[in-house]
Amino acid sequence: MSVAGEKYKAERGGTGETVKIVVNALILALIVRTFLFQPFNIPSGSMKPTLLVGDYLFVSKYAYGYSKYSIPFAPDLFSGRIWATPPERGDVAVFKLPRDPSVDYIKRVIGLPGDKVQMINGVLYLNGTAVPKERIEDYVTTDEFGTETHVPRYRETLPNGVSYTVLDLDPRSFSDDTPVYEVPPDHYFMMGDNRDNSTDSRVLGAVGYVPFENFVGRAGMVFFSVDEGAKAWQFWEWPWTVRFDRIFKVI
Template sequence: MDEARVDETKKKAEQGGILETVKVIVQALLIALVVRTFLFQPFNIPSGSLIPTLLIGDYLFVSKYSYGYSRYSFPFGPPLFSGRIFGSEPKRGDIAVFKLPKDNSTDYIKRVVGLPGDTIQMIDGVLHINGEAVKRERIGNYVTQDSWGRDIEVPMYRETLPGGTSHVVIERDGDRGYWDNTYVYKVQPGHYFMMGDNRDNSTDSRDENAVGQVPFENLVGRAEIIFFSIGEGSAGWKVWEWPWTVRWERIFNPVK
């Protein structure tokens, strides 16, 4: 009789332990969901459109609260409401994650260069905003890859947008790339014009068939900080290779 009671007590203790473990896991998942939805979302860089500012293999935290919340702030973008709540408009020069307007599901990341009502044009590789050439200063060369994957040196410039935001851009094809001369774009109300810093290797708002102007509602958040970075082609799960594959100098760098 005593042995039966001991076994029953053990079973209850085991069941209680399992239940507590399940509770902890559920609570952790709920906390993670709240943080991801309302505060910060991790995002990795899959392409070179923002080189040299962001590299393939960079992992970022994107602040969800920076621009307020829309349906796209939530996983799978459920149509809970339209527009934004607690909205705060992006500033020129912000690097922002947004849902591609063509399908409202694919994540893109680019720099905000045009605000509602602006005119945008590229002339011989120089960005023009509202009819004025944006200040651009040659600061050297940058080693990147051409269309065939070969290492090449390309011109690198420091560009200063109206309002004072300064960042670095590269011109892989010089000032005669496909998108280095465009017609004038008029930014629609409630929309933003996005461009990559790798000007000749970026599919952005200049390509109206692929991206076009981005509605305010489609903004997901603002890129804030690099929390991890690993060399292109390296596998992050291979921890034993981290000493030589992780870009340690990029970790905890703010995104500008």
């Protein structure tokens, strides 16, 4: 074989190996995304102060088992969940919006199937009992003009001992007083930690009760975070826009 032929064969072999590596990497990424961990970013402030706009987090896909929504494009291969483990009260979970499954939401699990949930004067009640709510230091934010805003912050502790902080922007907002919600079987009641700036299960026409099948996974850890308004792909701005104190923050 000529030198030119040998060179062509080597180049063709190198291209083939590159294609194989790329295909294998894509398959591996698909397997990890479908069965293990999926990255999500936070686009709104409904989960402040737990999650901030600009946070990027990993969601555990295996935490609750698998439904059709665990698979990209949600093919209608089966109904319900396999290897199911029910969510626990206090989990921060990603789910598909019941009225539009193409939309991902992230909220905290507050009510379990059969629970009665109500807000009275800004206090959360579960099955007729008030959830302990302790005032702690204000949540302080700074706007783009450098003006500080202080928001009342509280610590709630659920019956199973899970404790987290919530914000109460307006002590007289419409969402601080609600009717009693009775969670249907195999459904969950989800709420944002930023109580007056969260469209959640309290708004039955927008979110309502979330079927177990719609759960995508449990939020686990923030792996990257940039300031609100910054873009993660603008790496040349990272030294100034990255919130280093939030990287590897366990949720």
